[in-house]
Amino acid sequence: MILLYLDPVTGSLLIQGIIAAVSGILLFFKQIKQIVKNFYNRFFAKKQEGDE
Amino acid sequence: MKRIDSSFRDPDGFMFESRGEMFRAVNPSYKPAYDHLLTSGLYQKLVDREMIIPFEEINQTDLGLSGFYKVLKPERIRFISYPYEWAFNMLKGAALLTLEIQLLALEHGMSLKDASAFNVQFQNGKPVFIDTLSFELYPTDRPWIAYRQFCQHFLAPLALMAYVDPGLNRMFIIHIDGIPLDLTTKMLPLRSRLRLGLYLHIFLHAKSQQKHKDSTIRFESMNKRFPMGSMIALLSGLKTTVANLHWNPGGTEWADYTGEGVHTQEYIEFKTKIILQLLDEVKPQTVWDLGANTGNFSRLAAQKGSHVISFDIDPACVKKNYIQVRKDRETNILPLLQDLLNTSPSLGWDGTERLSIFKRDKPDLIMALAIIHHLAISANIPLESIASQFAGLGNHLIIEFVPKEDEKVKHLLLNREDIFPDYHQSGFELAFSKYYTIEKIISSNCNLRVFYLMTKK
Numbered sequence: 116m117i118l119l120y121l122d123p124v125t126g127s128l129l130i131q132g133i134i135a136a137v138s139g140i141l142l143f144f145k146q147i148k149q150i151v152k153n154f155y156n157r158f159f160a161k162k163q164e165g166d167e
Numbered sequence: 168m169k170r171i172d173s174s175f176r177d178p179d180g181f182m183f184e185s186r187g188e189m190f191r192a193v194n195p196s197y198k199p200a201y202d203h204l205l206t207s208g209l210y211q212k213l214v215d216r217e218m219i220i221p222f223e224e225i226n227q228t229d230l231g232l233s234g235f236y237k238v239l240k241p242e243r244i245r246f247i248s249y250p251y252e253w254a255f256n257m258l259k260g261a262a263l264l265t266l267e268i269q270l271l272a273l274e275h276g277m278s279l280k281d282a283s284a285f286n287v288q289f290q291n292g293k294p295v296f297i298d299t300l301s302f303e304l305y306p307t308d309r310p311w312i313a314y315r316q317f318c319q320h321f322l323a324p325l326a327l328m329a330y331v332d333p334g335l336n337r338m339f340i341i342h343i344d345g346i347p348l349d350l351t352t353k354m355l356p357l358r359s360r361l362r363l364g365l366y367l368h369i370f371l372h373a374k375s376q377q378k379h380k381d382s383t384i385r386f387e388s389m390n391k392r393f394p395m396g397s398m399i400a401l402l403s404g405l406k407t408t409v410a411n412l413h414w415n416p417g418g419t420e421w422a423d424y425t426g427e428g429v430h431t432q433e434y435i436e437f438k439t440k441i442i443l444q445l446l447d448e449v450k451p452q453t454v455w456d457l458g459a460n461t462g463n464f465s466r467l468a469a470q471k472g473s474h475v476i477s478f479d480i481d482p483a484c485v486k487k488n489y490i491q492v493r494k495d496r497e498t499n500i501l502p503l504l505q506d507l508l509n510t511s512p513s514l515g516w517d518g519t520e521r522l523s524i525f526k527r528d529k530p531d532l533i534m535a536l537a538i539i540h541h542l543a544i545s546a547n548i549p550l551e552s553i554a555s556q557f558a559g560l561g562n563h564l565i566i567e568f569v570p571k572e573d574e575k576v577k578h579l580l581l582n583r584e585d586i587f588p589d590y591h592q593s594g595f596e597l598a599f600s601k602y603y604t605i606e607k608i609i610s611s612n613c614n615l616r617v618f619y620l621m622t623k624k
Contacts, residue, residue, distance in 0.1 A: 121281050126376035127315035128386050134367045135397035138404030141363070 172519035262321035282313035319345025333482035348373035364408025451531035458538035550598035558602035
C-alpha cells in the first residue's frame, strides 16, 4: 500500500479510468485533425508563397 | 523557529520563520523524492521556466537545527493571496500552471501528490508554484491522487464563475478544501452538462464519488491499471476543459469596460499629477490601493517602484487589471478581489490556517481614492471608524474626499434620507485628525473633490 497524506476518494480514483478513456479517444481524433490541418496548411502556405 | 500555521498537513516537511525569514524544513521521509526532483532536472526546468519558486539549501546548523534532511530558503513571496481573492483569469492561470507542472513532472518520473490552489501564488505578475514538497515519485499505474483536489480547487470554482457568477470563488471561504463536486452540480445550469469536459470531470465524477462513498475495498486490490497514456489523456482533457472556460462581464464591450464611470479628461489629468506629486513625498515601498478599479492609479505607484496591491470589489475590474499586468509584464502590481466591507477573514484550523487580509502585511501607504463616500454613505460607516481602520493598516494615507455636492454622492443620496450631518470637508478633517496628522490638502480645480496626504499620529 502506498501511504497518502491526501484522501484521494475512491470514487475519484475509479472514475479516472473511464474519463481517461473518453479523453484519450478525443485526443486521438484531435491529433488526427491537427495532422490533417497542418498538412493542408503547409500545402496552402507554399502555394501562397508561390503566388507572391 | 516559529512554525507557519498553514503548514501542518504534509508529513514530509513544513514552513517556519526564523530571524524574520521564511524557511522550509524537509523531513528525512522526503529524501528519495527530493533527490529525484533535483537529479532528474525537473526542479531546474521548473525554475528556468519560472513555474516554481526557487530556493537555496541552507546549512541547518546555522539556524541551530538538526535532524532534518534539508532546510531550504525559498525566495520570499511578496504578498500571500488566496484563491477566493483572485479574478477568474488568475484562478484559470493557476489551474493551467498546475496541469503544466504535472505534465512536466510525469516526463521526469514524478507526479504531484496534491493540487491545491493554495500551492500557487502570484509573484512578479504571474502565477508560480510554491510547494517544493508536492512532488512524489510517480507511482506507476496509479490514477492521479490529486485529481479530486484539482477538480474541487480549480475546475469547480472556474465552472461556477463562468456559468453562474464571477464572485463564486468566494465559496472557498466556506469550503476551504475546494468546492465539493456534488454541491457544484446542484449550482451549475443544465447547459453546462453539454460541455463534455464539465460533464466528465464534474458531473460524472460527482456521481462516482457518491456511488463509491461507502466503499471498503482498497484500490490496490481492485487490480485496475492506469498507465501513463491514460494519465496524459486525463490531464490533456482537464487542460482543454479549463482552457475552454471563459468569463466576460455580461454584455459589455470588454475593451471599453473601465468601471470608472464618466470623468472629464481634465480631472483625470489633475488627479494623476497630484497623486504622482504625493507619491514623491512618501516614496513608499509598499502600497495598498483600496478600491483600485482597473488599477490606473496603482500603476502610478508601481511605475515609481512601489509594490502595489490593487484591491477592488468588482471581479470585472480585477480581471481587467490582471490582463494588463500580463500584457505589459508588470512585475509589481497584484490585483486582488476584496470587499472592504467584508474583508477576507482568518480561516481554517485554529482560525490561523489562512490569514485575514489585515494580518498578512502592513503597507507603507494606503491609497483611498474616491472611495470614502461608498464607505461613509452607502455603508453608513462613521468617518472616525474609517480613519481608525486605515490608521491601523499603514503609516501614510493618500485619500480623496468626495463631498455631498458631487454628482456621485448626490446619486447615492437620491432616494434616501440624508443622515450624515458630519459628512463635509471639516467633519472629515476632524474625524481623520484624531488618528492622522494632515500633511497636505489639495483641492481639485475642476470639481469639488479634495486630496489629502496624511501621516499616522
